[in-house]
Amino acid sequence: MDTPQTDLSAVRRPIQQARGLPNAHYIDDAVVAEENQAVLASQWAGLAVASDVPETGDAVPLTFLGMPLLLVRAKSGTVRVFQNICRHRGMILVEEPRKIEGAIRCPYHSWCYSTEGKLVSTPHVGGPGQNTHEDIDRSLLGLIEVRSHIWRDVVWINLSGDAPEFEEVFADLIRRWSDFDKPLYHGGANSQFQLPVGCNWKLAVENFCESYHLPWIHPGLNSYSRLEDHYNIEESGKFSGQGTLVYRQFKAEDGSVFPDFPDVGEKWSDAAEYIAAYPNVLLGAQRDHAFAIILVPEAKDRTVEHVHLYYAESDTSEEMRVSNATLWKGVFVEDIFVVEGMQRGRMGSGFDGGKFSPAMDGPTHCFHDWVAGKIQGYRDNTNQPAQAAE
Amino acid sequence: MNDLDQRLLAAHDAEDYAALVGLYTQAADAAKDLDAACFYLTHAYIFALEQNHPDQGDLHARLKAHGREE
Numbered sequence: 001m002d003t004p005q006t007d008l009s010a011v012r013r014p015i016q017q018a019r020g021l022p023n024a025h026y027i028d029d030a031v032v033a034e035e036n037q038a039v040l041a042s043q044w045a046g047l048a049v050a051s052d053v054p055e056t057g058d059a060v061p062l063t064f065l066g067m068p069l070l071l072v073r074a075k076s077g078t079v080r081v082f083q084n085i086c087r088h089r090g091m092i093l094v095e096e097p098r099k100i101e102g103a104i105r106c107p108y109h110s111w112c113y114s115t116e117g118k119l120v121s122t123p124h125v126g127g128p129g130q131n132t133h134e135d136i137d138r139s140l141l142g143l144i145e146v147r148s149h150i151w152r153d154v155v156w157i158n159l160s161g162d163a164p165e166f167e168e169v170f171a172d173l174i175r176r177w178s179d180f181d182k183p184l185y186h187g188g189a190n191s192q193f194q195l196p197v198g199c200n201w202k203l204a205v206e207n208f209c210e211s212y213h214l215p216w217i218h219p220g221l222n223s224y225s226r227l228e229d230h231y232n233i234e235e236s237g238k239f240s241g242q243g244t245l246v247y248r249q250f251k252a253e254d255g256s257v258f259p260d261f262p263d264v265g266e267k268w269s270d271a272a273e274y275i276a277a278y279p280n281v282l283l284g285a286q287r288d289h290a291f292a293i294i295l296v297p298e299a300k301d302r303t304v305e306h307v308h309l310y311y312a313e314s315d316t317s318e319e320m321r322v323s324n325a326t327l328w329k330g331v332f333v334e335d336i337f338v339v340e341g342m343q344r345g346r347m348g349s350g351f352d353g354g355k356f357s358p359a360m361d362g363p364t365h366c367f368h369d370w371v372a373g374k375i376q377g378y379r380d381n382t383n384q385p386a387q388a389a390e
Numbered sequence: 391m392n393d394l395d396q397r398l399l400a401a402h403d404a405e406d407y408a409a410l411v412g413l414y415t416q417a418a419d420a421a422k423d424l425d426a427a428c429f430y431l432t433h434a435y436i437f438a439l440e441q442n443h444p445d446q447g448d449l450h451a452r453l454k455a456h457g458r459e460e
Contacts, residue, residue, distance in 0.1 A: 102442030110436050121459070123436050129428030131459045138460065 005379065006031055008372040010353065015365040020353035021372065026200040026346040032300040036065050038378030039279050039371055041159040044166050046281035046294040047071070049153045049308050050079045051186035057100040057115060061092070064157070064296065069146060070094055070104075071155065074115040079150060081157055082143040086111055087119065093143075104143075117143035153184050153310065154281055154292050173239050173277060179268060180285045182261045184310040187289075187321045191309035193329055197336050199343035201280055201295040201303040205367055207339050208293070209233075209276040211242040212360035217334050232362045233275060237370055240363035241275035249288050250324045258288040258320065261312040276363070278370050288312065291328065301343050307332065394420070410437045411445055418452075428458045435459070 010019040024031040045064070052060050053073040060071045061084050070084035070093060084093050086106040093104055093113070103112040103120055112121040119138040126133035147158040149166035151174070156166060163169065174181075186192070197204065207213065211230035214221055226246070233241040247270055249257045264287050272286040282293035290310040295303050309325055345351060356365050394417055401409040414434035421427035431453055438446035453459035 101440070102446070103439040105436060105440040112436060112439050121436060121439060123432045124429075129425050129432055129458055131432055131453065132457075 005034075008376060011368050011372040012376075015356050015358050015362060018356060018365055018368070020356065020364070021202070021368050022353050023346045023349075023351055025371075026202070026343060027300065029300060032200070034378070035371070035375055036297070037160075038375045040297070041065060042378060043163055043279055043374065044149065044156040044158050044169055045279055046154050046277075046292075047081065047148075047157045047296075048155045048294065048306070049186070049292060050150050050155055051153055051308065052155075053079060055099070058097075059094050059100050059104070059115075060097045061094045065159070067159065068092055069157075070143075072100065072104075072115050074117075076116065078116075079148070079155060080115075080117065081146040081148040081155065082117055083146065085144070087141040087143070088122075113143050117145055119143075152283060152290070152292060153186060153308070154283075154294065156281070170238075170277065172235055173275065177273070177285055179265045180261060180290065182264070182312065184290060185312070185314040185316075187309045187311055187316070187325070188318075190318065190322045191311075191325050193307050193325065195305040195307065195329075195332060195336065196298075197303050197305060197339055198301060199303055199339040200300055200346075201297040202367075202371065203339040203342050204293075204295050204303055204305060204335075205276045205278075205280065205282065206364045207335050207342075208274065208282045209241045209363040209367060210361060211244075212357065213335075213338065217338060218331055221331075232360075233273065234362045234366045236366055237373065239275050239277050240366035241273060242363060243271060243273040245271055247272035247286055249286075250320070250327065252317070252320050252323065256317065256320065258316055258324075259312050260287045276367060278367065289324065293332075305332065407437045407441050408443060410434070411441065411443045411449075415445065415449070424456060428453060428456055432458070 006022045006024050011021055025035055047064055048060065048062060048071050053071055056073050056075050056077060058073045062069045062071055068084040070082045072080050072082065074080050085091065086093055086108065088106065088111050089108055091106055091108040093106055100115055103114060105112050110123050111119065114120050119141045121131060122136055122138065123131050125131060125136050147161050149156045151166065151170065167174065211227060215227050229244055229246040231243045233243055251257055268287045274284045276282050280295040284291040292308050294306040296306060297303055309328065394413065398413050401413055411434050414430045418427045418430035418434060421430055431449060435446065435449035435453055438449050450459055
């Protein structure tokens with residue numbers, strides 16, 4: 001069956017003439033399914049953070065685009081992502097987060113895998129008490145590994161396996177934030193939270209990457225972070241976001257501040273940047289702490305925002321970390337009614353994707369243009385006619 | 391049902407996999423023939439592998455010696 005194709009030509013025009021993505025990209029199952037393949041499965045998407053598996057043997061089952069995955073810190077210390085299925089009968093291997101002491105044993109027929117993904121035993125496969133068979137080549141039956149890469153503690157995956165190298169795709173962003181290329185210390189259990197939101201994941205990206213909404217949705221920021229102190233970040237085909245020139249450090253009641261990232265440079269004394277690393281990771285970089293938000297799509301109109309806060313040192317004040325997490329959670333919660341309202345707004349048949357402000361909506365248009373470009377590329381690849389047989 | 395069977399079932403019920411390594415090894419040692427012994431040894435070995443139990447090397451060696459494991 002042919003996938004219905006949306007007309008994306010208006011999305012790709014210059015911002016002055018452009019429209020946003022059509023409603024179908026937020027509400028139509030078939031269109032979202034095509035988009036998920038083009039924009040999430042075929043790119044480097046955020047899945048989790050390496051801090052989710054801090055110790056060797058830690059294993060966390062996850063679902064991404066409906067696919068069962070297993071995040072593991074292998075015995076070697078390497079963080080790996082596998083499809084969470086046994087090569088025998090496709091049984092789910094790990095149901096709950098837990099520590100793998102030795103091997104991953106399938107709960108069905110007990111085929112066993114190492115944390116590196118190697119098939120290490122196949123009990124009774126050749127009959128009772130006979131654990132080998134000439135047609136069972138263990139070297140060909142390891143866990144199916146998903147291509148992954150870790151940057152800024154985020155575990156990025158490329159489900160299709162054929163995207164260009166991560167460092168190539170994100171070269172400009174890595175270079176832009178090279179001042180922050182320092183060890184990040186996750187703040188721990190009190191520095192992470194999840195926000196389930198009733199919207200397509202793209203709306204969370206769109207809201208994050210522009211500063212236009214700040215004075216209306218986050219009036220508390222007005223006193224020290226006015227709209228005119230922000231600038232747009234637009235790297236066509238790569239990433240977008242916003243920066244501020246008046247970043248103020250978090251201060252405890254007694255005036256204490258978090259330690260700065262070492263040698264981060266004068267430039268960042270009063271500046272900070274917030275960038276959407278396409279497709280689904282929202283990053284913040286500041287002199288004294290950072291954050292990563294991974295947008296996990298649960299359905300076309302449901303997303304879970306996984307928020308993680310990081311510091312420059314491992315032994316910062318827990319009380320301050322809790323206060324800081326509370327502060328950020330308050331800011332992010334203020335955005336929920338907006339993204340959920342825009343999702344419901346996509347049911348309005350007269351909405352044409354929206355008219356952008358050429359001055360203020362550049363980062364959002366940049367994202368839409370990227371999405372449309374990836375979908376167009378995906379369509380071009382999948383619609384190529386098969387070679388005619390001789 | 392003999393005492394060993396009862397202890398095996400109790401260990402399964404309790405999900406006491408460390409105990410199962412020892413109990414299945416006992417069952418293998420008491421088995422009447424090689425096939426039965428390797429059946430029990432396999433169970434002991436698999437639970438040892440899962441638990442990173444110190445007996446896993448010996449159990450693997452026993453199975454391999456009988457051509458039952460790689």
